[in-house]
Amino acid sequence: MGLLKEVLLLPAAPVRGTAWVLRQVVAEAERQYYDPQVVQKELRELARQLDDGEIDEAEFDRREDELLDRLAVARGTAPQGPAAQGPTP
Template sequence: MGLIGEVLMLPFAPVRGSLWAVRQVVTEAERQYYDPAAIRAELAQLEKRLEAGEIDDEEFDRLEDELLDRLEIGLRPRAGTDNGTIR
């Protein structure tokens, strides 16, 4: 974009900065949500809840399936990364 374009877009700079910040927050939230270590900890906690009788087998199976789906997604290599590791 040339100098004139930059000058014309200057009033929108705060919006562009806000959008960048929102993208960063969403990216970090997704990273934490799909973090394999966090999911494994949740699976362990879920098993403890089953053993303690807090949940029944049906609810355990449903929640376990959800966590395993998240784990599978979290372990997939992502575009723009090397072997699934974030640069």
């Protein structure tokens, strides 16, 4: 029965393979996005931009909050519950 199933599903193999590749790409992108070393490097770059006058304080605060949220997720210390959702529109 297993061989028959594989033969019948053979035409779907490219779709299954593509889905697997997409899952792998998404997993790697998330790993890099939440990598603490990458986030810390981006925080240092952001501080440099503020010091050099390339961005203003409001832009710095907004982007810093985003990076700190990513860092919290990476470390498993992200806030839980409704307050973590932010204000509702």
